[in-house]
Amino acid sequence: MKILITGTAGxxxxxxxxxxxxxxxxxxxxxxxxxxxxxxxxxxxLAALAEKARGTNTGYSFIRANxxxxxxxxxxxxxxxxxxxxxxxxxxxxxxxxxNPHAYVESNLxxxxxxxxxxxxxxxxxxxxxxxxxxxxxxxxMPFSEEHGVDHPLQFYAATKRANxxxxxxxxxxxxxxxxxxxxxxxxxxxxxxxxxxxxxxQKILKGESIPVFNNxxxxxxxxxxxxxxxxxxxxxxxPAQPDPDWDAHYPDPTTSxxxxxxxxxxNSTPVKLxxxxxxxxxxLGCKAKLELLPLQPGDxxxxxxxxxxxxxxxxxxPATPVKEGVRRFVEWYRRYxxx
Numbered sequence: 486m487k488i489l490i491t492g493t494a495g496x497x498x499x500x501x502x503x504x505x506x507x508x509x510x511x512x513x514x515x516x517x518x519x520x521x522x523x524x525x526x527x528x529x530x531l532a533a534l535a536e537k538a539r540g541t542n543t544g545y546s547f548i549r550a551n552x553x554x555x556x557x558x559x560x561x562x563x564x565x566x567x568x569x570x571x572x573x574x575x576x577x578x579x580x581x582x583x584x585n586p587h588a589y590v591e592s593n594l595x596x597x598x599x600x601x602x603x604x605x606x607x608x609x610x611x612x613x614x615x616x617x618x619x620x621x622x623x624x625x626x627m628p629f630s631e632e633h634g635v636d637h638p639l640q641f642y643a644a645t646k647r648a649n650x651x652x653x654x655x656x657x658x659x660x661x662x663x664x665x666x667x668x669x670x671x672x673x674x675x676x677x678x679x680x681x682x683x684x685x686x687x688q689k690i691l692k693g694e695s696i697p698v699f700n701n702x703x704x705x706x707x708x709x710x711x712x713x714x715x716x717x718x719x720x721x722x723x724x725p726a727q728p729d730p731d732w733d734a735h736y737p738d739p740t741t742s743x744x745x746x747x748x749x750x751x752x753n754s755t756p757v758k759l760x761x762x763x764x765x766x767x768x769x770l771g772c773k774a775k776l777e778l779l780p781l782q783p784g785d786x787x788x789x790x791x792x793x794x795x796x797x798x799x800x801x802x803x804p805a806t807p808v809k810e811g812v813r814r815f816v817e818w819y820r821r822y823x824x825x
Contacts, residue, residue, distance in 0.1 A: 487511040487544070488722070489567035491552060491600065492574030493534060494518045494527035496678050497615070497669070500715045501571060506537050508719075511544030513565045515558075516574060517551040521581070521588075522679045529822075530676060552596030562603040571722055572600050572614040575646070578680060579619060579784050582642035593645035601652060605660045611725035613718065616650055616666040616748065618707070618789050619643035627756075628790040631668075631740035631748055640784035650748055657746035663725040664745070667718065670752030670791045674711030674811055675818035682759075683812065686766050686774065687819050695775040702760040702778060705788040707752040710806035710814075717751045720800035740795065752791025753804045765809045769816040 488505055492498030493514030502512050514534065518527050531547060538545030546565070550557035552574055576582075576592035597614070604612045621629045623637035638644040653664040673683045689696045729741035740748045767773055781787065796802040819825070 486568045487513070487565065488569050488571060489513040489515060489561065489565065490571045490573060491515045492572075493547065494531050495573060496676060497672060497711070497714060497718070498573040499530040499534065499676060500674075500711050501573065501718050502534055503537055504715050504719055506534070506541050506543050506545060509541070509543055512538070513561065513567060514545070514547040515550065515552070515561055516547075518549060521576065521578070526676075526679065552599055553591045555599050558599040558603050559606075562607045566607060567609060569611045569722055570600065570604055570609050570613070571718060572597070572612060575615060577642070577678070579640050579642050580782065582640050583784055586641045589641055589645045594648060597649050597652060601656045601662070605656060605662055609662070611663045611665070611722065612653070613665045613667065613722045614649060614653065615646075616668045617643060617646045618668050618670040618750070618752065618791065619786070620647045620650070620668060621789070622786065625788075627788065628754065628792040629750060630792040631750060631795055632738070639786060654742060654744065654746050657726070657742065657744035661745060663727070664747075665721050665726045666748040667721060667751045668748065668791075669714065670707040670709050670750065670789055672709050672711055672714050673815060675815055677711070677815065682762070683766065683815055684819075686763060687770065687816060690766065690770055690772060690774045691825055693775070695777040696763070697779055698759065698763070698776050699779050699785060700759075700781040700787060702758070702763070702776070703787070704759040704785075705756040705790070706759065706762070707754065707756045707789045707791045708762060708808050708811070709751070709753040709804060710811035713753065713804040713806050714751060717796060717800070717802045720802060721749070721796075724800055747799070749796040749799065750791040750793050751796055751802065752789075752793055753808075754791050754793045755808075756788065756790040757808050762808065762812070765812040766816070768809070769813045
């Protein structure tokens with residue numbers, strides 16, 4: 486297939502593009518390469534993708550442009566005519582959305598509208614897009630199920646991603662565009678984002694600096710290794726959403742529709758306490774962390790825990806990487822990449 490992937494300079498987009506190139510798909514990458522975090526890391530990801538494409542002799546091209554630029558998005562679709570789209574570009578970060586909400590409007594709302602419109606105009610077979618576990622917001626019923634309410638976001642980032650799900654349903658209903666949203670649960674692994682806990686903690690521990698541990702380390706997170714995430718993304722891409730023949734408008738299932746629309750959780754389904762996660766990092770590094778215990782931050786949720794039964798039933802999704810193994814692989818990559 487010819488697949489357009491947005492966010493290929495980003496963490497999940499990079500790994501997804503690598504996987505699809507390995508299996509022989511043609512990939513069109515699209516990314517603005519902004520400076521939200523280290524641009525050099527993003528450029529290194531792009532260089533690795535280009536090298537992979539040369540090694541596999543598959544079709545690969547990259548477009549450096551902003552998703553909010555409607556002309557650039559339309560030109561990409563006009564030129565390449567993708568069969569399917571995997572939309573992973575977004576302005577990420579929970580706390581940053583409190584500081585700079587306008588960045589989230591441009592990327593997550595305007596950019597997503599442009600993607601939806603292009604998919605409609607150019608008859609894309611299936612749009613798979615990134616949502617987030619943050620949509621569960623104030624909900625404290627565990628594990629998080631797609632059937633739970635998601636109408637109480639705790640920060641603007643979550644609100645924009647929930648809006649994406651609603652926007653996707655509108656296009657699925659109006660234009661019969663197959664769309665599938667994936668609610669990611671705390672993704673980690675090699676080539677990860679420097680603003681995420683694993684990256685920050687590893688960096689500070691190696692420097693002998695104290696690490697900030699919010700909520701006194703009592704958070705639990707459904708840490709999900711990048712390879713398991715990519716496996717789910719690829720499987721979903723391969724199976725376009727279909728209308729649910731059993732959908733009942735009197736008792737509406739929020740995750741399906743009489744339109745070709747789906748939303749799924751994608752996580753490890755095994756929550757880990759933050760202090761235990763830090764112990765796994767210490768074990769992989771061979772040194773102890775200095776902890777600075779702090780209260781819960783505004784916008785943070787205390788716990789996440791994914792019910793992935795629906796995704797497992799739909800595409801056979803089975804996360805397979807224990808946290809200790811995933812952390813070890815990250816630390817190996819980090820030491821190699823930064824030569825420490």
